[in-house]
Amino acid sequence: MRAFSMLCLAATLAITPPANAASSPDYAAAMADPKRPAEAKALDESRKPAETLAFLGLKPGMKTADIMTGSGYWAEIMADAVGRKGKVTAYEPNQFYTQPEEQKTWQTLVARRPEVQWVRYPFEAFSAPANSFDFTIINMSYHDLYWQSDKFRIPRTDPAAFVKTLYAATRPGGIVGIVDHVGGAGDTRAIVDKLHRIDPAVVKADFAAAGFVLEAESPLLANPTDDHSKLVFDPSIRGKTDRFLFRFRKPKD
Structure with a gap:
């Protein structure tokens, strides 16, 4: 009888998924989605999207935002990861995708992912309804809030x-x-204007001042060999910069 009971228990354990399986996105499927363009998939090795989003705590069903979405890289992955019960809103400043060829690129992106809500807004005047998002990502663009460009x-x-x-x-x-x-x-605006980099301490201070709590930071995207005095678009370091990864949380109370 005891042997039979153990066999039943083993069978039960074999078919019972891990406790967090239902709440873990299928990142492999999201990254392999055939709708993703080849140029996006080529960035996966350096951006480590599955590990990054897992660290940040993305879950299926979340209402999410990708601010300054650019090519839509994160918005597309998140659209698959949050599933039909979730939602992705991708924000892109009006100042970008303005030329005819750029507009075609934008229109192609929007048409490819109709499940994403694509929103244009003035760079200097971001707005969103209160209590809209469970999760937001800003990838390599927060520093641009300290940038000014007549061009x-x-x-x-x-x-x-x-x-x-x-x-x-x-x-x-x-x-x-x-x-x-x-x-x-140093002078944050001068550093951003020259290098498109930002002191991590500035970001921490900005978010703390607004009421966010820095819950965790990860060395996942760090590169100790990066020369912080180089412009991020320098061919010798582009795509391989030393990057910080912060998870902030809005307190419940």
Whole structure:
């Protein structure tokens, strides 16, 4: 009888999924989605999307945002990861994708992923409804809030106002993930203008001032051989910069 009971228990354990299986996205399927363009898949090795999103705590069913989505890289992966019960809103500034060929690229992206809500907004005036998101990612773009460019019609932006708006748009207990290029201490706007890098301490201070709590940080995307004095677009380091990965959370109370 005891042997029979053990066999039954073994059979039960074999067919019972891990406790967190239902809440873990299928990142392999998301990354292998044939709708993803080859140029996006080519970035997977350096961006480590499965590990990054797992660290940040993305779950199926979440209402999510990808701010300054660019090529839509994260929005497309997240759209598959959160599933039909979830939602992805991808935000892109009006100042980008303005030329005819760029507009075609944008239209192709939007048509490829109709399940994503694509939103254009003035770079300097981000807005979103209160308590909209369980999860937000800003990938290698937060530093641009300290950037000003006449060429791209980017006026001086107030990072504090942006993070305050993001805090209001985040649901209590919600997560914001920040990935960015490590920069040195000093004049933040000057460093961003010259190198497109940012001191991690500045990001921590900005989010703390708005009320977010830094819950965890990861060395997943670190590169100790990166020369922080180089422009991130320098061919010798592009795609291989030293990047910090922060998980902020909005307190529930």
